[in-house]
Amino acid sequence: MKVNRETKRLYVGGLSQDISVADLQNQFSRFGEVSDVEIITRKDDQGNPQKVFAYINISVAEADLKKSIFYVIQRDSSDEENSSIV
Numbered sequence: 001m002k003v004n005r006e007t008k009r010l011y012v013g014g015l016s017q018d019i020s021v022a023d024l025q026n027q028f029s030r031f032g033e034v035s036d037v038e039i040i041t042r043k044d045d046q047g048n049p050q051k052v053f054a055y056i057n058i059s060v061a062e063a064d065l066k067k068s069i070f071y072v073i074q075r076d077s078s079d080e081e082n083s084s085i086v
Contacts, residue, residue: 003061005032010068015052017041024054031068032060 012024021037028034036057041049060068 005059005061007035007057007059008065010056010058011053012056013051013053015039015054017049017052019052019054024056028056028058028068031064032058034058 010028019039021039024037024039025034034056036055038055040053040055042051044050058068
């Protein structure tokens with residue numbers, strides 16, 4: 001049975017300032033083929049980081065997409081203070 005994969009652009013917010021492209025690729029490659037990761041850091045007027053988020057392009061089956069979303073939510077609720085992803 002062939003699995004239908006679609007390319008999705010995921011938004012992942014609340015990231016640590018120390019997160020890297022490789023970190024996100026490693027975490028999300030378990031769910032599908034990651035083709036691009038863009039990390040964005042918004043800074044205040046003094047140049048201090050205020051918000052870190054990422055867009056991840058991933059070719060993923062619908063079932064695996066749901067697993068990846070559950071994974072991010074689960075990490076957020078279980079290890080909020082020390083998590084590097086959400």
